[in-house]
Amino acid sequence: MLLIRCPYCGERSEIEFANGGEAHIARPADPMSRTDEEWAQYLYMRDNPKGLIAERWRHAHGCNRFFNALRDTRTDRFVMTYEMGRPRPEIDAATAAEAAR
Amino acid sequence: MTFLEKNGMSFLFKPRVRSVRADGVGAAHCRPTGLAARGMNMQKFSALSLAQKALGGHLGWTPQWRSVAPKPAYDIVIVGGGGHGLGTAYYLARQHGLRNIAVIERGWLAGGNTARNTTIIRSNYLFNESSSYYEHSLKLWENLSQELNYNVMFSQRGCLMVAHTVHDVQVFKRHVHANRLNGIDNEWLSAEEAKAFCPPLNISPNIRYPVLGASLQRRAGTARHDAVAWGFARAASDMGVDIIENCEVTGILRGPGGEVRGVETTRGTIRAGKVGVSAAGHSSVVMGMAGIRLPLQSNPLQALVSEPVKPAFPTIVMSNTIHAYISQSDKGEMVIGAGTDSYVSYTQRGGLHIPAHTLEAICELFPMFRRLRMLRSWGGITDNTPDRSPITAKTPVPGLYVNCGWGTGGFKATPGAANLFAWTIARDEPHPINAPFTIERFRDGVMIDEAAAAAVAH
Numbered sequence: 001m002l003l004i005r006c007p008y009c010g011e012r013s014e015i016e017f018a019n020g021g022e023a024h025i026a027r028p029a030d031p032m033s034r035t036d037e038e039w040a041q042y043l044y045m046r047d048n049p050k051g052l053i054a055e056r057w058r059h060a061h062g063c064n065r066f067f068n069a070l071r072d073t074r075t076d077r078f079v080m081t082y083e084m085g086r087p088r089p090e091i092d093a094a095t096a097a098e099a100a101r
Numbered sequence: 102m103t104f105l106e107k108n109g110m111s112f113l114f115k116p117r118v119r120s121v122r123a124d125g126v127g128a129a130h131c132r133p134t135g136l137a138a139r140g141m142n143m144q145k146f147s148a149l150s151l152a153q154k155a156l157g158g159h160l161g162w163t164p165q166w167r168s169v170a171p172k173p174a175y176d177i178v179i180v181g182g183g184g185h186g187l188g189t190a191y192y193l194a195r196q197h198g199l200r201n202i203a204v205i206e207r208g209w210l211a212g213g214n215t216a217r218n219t220t221i222i223r224s225n226y227l228f229n230e231s232s233s234y235y236e237h238s239l240k241l242w243e244n245l246s247q248e249l250n251y252n253v254m255f256s257q258r259g260c261l262m263v264a265h266t267v268h269d270v271q272v273f274k275r276h277v278h279a280n281r282l283n284g285i286d287n288e289w290l291s292a293e294e295a296k297a298f299c300p301p302l303n304i305s306p307n308i309r310y311p312v313l314g315a316s317l318q319r320r321a322g323t324a325r326h327d328a329v330a331w332g333f334a335r336a337a338s339d340m341g342v343d344i345i346e347n348c349e350v351t352g353i354l355r356g357p358g359g360e361v362r363g364v365e366t367t368r369g370t371i372r373a374g375k376v377g378v379s380a381a382g383h384s385s386v387v388m389g390m391a392g393i394r395l396p397l398q399s400n401p402l403q404a405l406v407s408e409p410v411k412p413a414f415p416t417i418v419m420s421n422t423i424h425a426y427i428s429q430s431d432k433g434e435m436v437i438g439a440g441t442d443s444y445v446s447y448t449q450r451g452g453l454h455i456p457a458h459t460l461e462a463i464c465e466l467f468p469m470f471r472r473l474r475m476l477r478s479w480g481g482i483t484d485n486t487p488d489r490s491p492i493t494a495k496t497p498v499p500g501l502y503v504n505c506g507w508g509t510g511g512f513k514a515t516p517g518a519a520n521l522f523a524w525t526i527a528r529d530e531p532h533p534i535n536a537p538f539t540i541e542r543f544r545d546g547v548m549i550d551e552a553a554a555a556a557v558a559h
Contacts, residue, residue, distance in 0.1 A: 001452040002444075015454055019443040021398065040544035044396035044487050048385035050447045073399075073446050 020056030182206025188519025211330030238517025251332030260321030382482025409433030
């Protein structure tokens with residue numbers, strides 16, 4: 001079971017959280033001008049990375065707020081969690097290597 | 102005598118051969134094959150050969166497939182040496198007359214989801230597209246041991262899907278009717294009839310989610326997962342297919358027009374006119390090398406087995422609502438499947454709370470298993486699509502084909518998916534059965550939404 005740091009409540013066990021899939025997927029600002037292909041990319045296509053993923057979590061059995069996390073999908077090790085609205089953080093190579101370890 | 106025969110209704114749904122066979126696919130596998138027609142030097146298994154080898158102290162057995170180094174070029178390279186990939190190579194050779202084929206596998210043969218699933222085989226899916234696909238596969242299963250001359254231990258012990266709520270009852274009856282209209286056996290049992298079919302089942306009205314009834318597909322069953330891969334590998338190797346283990350794809354070679362020219366691997370460059378990707382949980386990774394994004398999320402799925410006990414459980418039982426599924430292997434272990442973990446991961450493990458949740462349901466439905474000790478648990482990586490239906494299709498890259506998205510239920514489709522993927526690769530066009538299972542269905546809005554319609558994680 002994962003130990004997840006909610007930015008608002010601190011570290012809690014995974015069973016308090018709901019995973020919300022890949023983060024930073026922005027709804028098209030001008031929907032009418034988008035093609036079917038672009039809509040499919042937005043709605044369904046995912047990077048599904050083997051490595052670092054930016055993903056959403058919701059503290060469903062806590063503060064019930066969404067937040068984002070950086071995690072390595074090869075190890076499930078979290079690099080960090082951060083509030084909604086912040087851009088995906090840049091991390092250095094040493095931190096990335098630690099997450100992959 | 103079945104329930105329906107007892108009630109004089111058996112005429113309603115005698116299992117019959119589906120008309121999808123009219124176009125010829127599968128024709129070759131409907132008859133037992135003579136090995137003389139194919140083999141280079143594959144030894145045949147029979148009661149006589151077993152007796153002869155037994156008299157010789159079982160020293161005379163030879164390897165079942167050739168161990169080879171990759172050649173510089175092939176006509177077709179299949180990426181992924183699990184049941185689907187090996188089966189694809191087999192059907193390409195067997196039904197389409199192609200021989201210059203390699204199956205390349207990152208790890209060892211059938212060490213991924215082929216070795217990690219709970220081996221449930223059934224075809225009682227709701228929609229016409231899905232039930233056609235899974236029934237195509239089930240029909241191939243029914244003759245697979247004979248066709249491969251390799252015992253895949255296919256056991257049609259039935260699959261009981263237990264209903265706990267009024268909604269369950271309505272949904273499962275809808276499944277029963279939809280399946281019958283498609284010529285697929287499925288029947289509705291009362292709680293008492295379900296108990297008669299599977300005596301360990303607890304139908305007490307006093308449990309938290311009492312059993313209200315169940316649907317039963319009698320032709321459903323289980324098979325020996327390793328044997329399926331080994332049987333396909335053996336038969337494919339015998340027809341000249343090269344099976345190359347410890348060979349990870351690191352890139353996909355493209356020509357000036359964007360077309361596929363081969364693959365880069367950890368064992369060197371392998372050129373090929375066509376590449377078929379059958380990489381399960383790693384499909385996004387491999388297809389990403391060709392710049393193709395897929396509608397997939399890779400999630401861990403866990404399973405576990407108990408200590409082996411004497412035959413105690415006659416069938417497969419699945420419960421959608423309280424999430425349990427269980428059958429007994431021929432070794433005697435209770436084979437239990439948990440749900441998927443919720444997050445993207447390639448770790449082949451998951452949280453303990455997921456199988457614990459399943460075991461709570463098992464203990465309530467089958468009180469006699471409460472003292473049973475669990476022996477092993479493990480995880481595999483499932484590639485899940487938004488509509489929980491697979492993709493077996495051409496891709497935007499000429500010469501590149503993909504068979505993925507099988508999520509939590511790909512084992513049952515092994516021969517069917519392999520058969521249709523081989524067709525798609527050989528003819529550069531899908532067979533009518535897999536034609537709806539494209540990547541483009543997500544763009545065009547013609548999804549095959551088995552997400553709620555399928556039973557639990559298969």
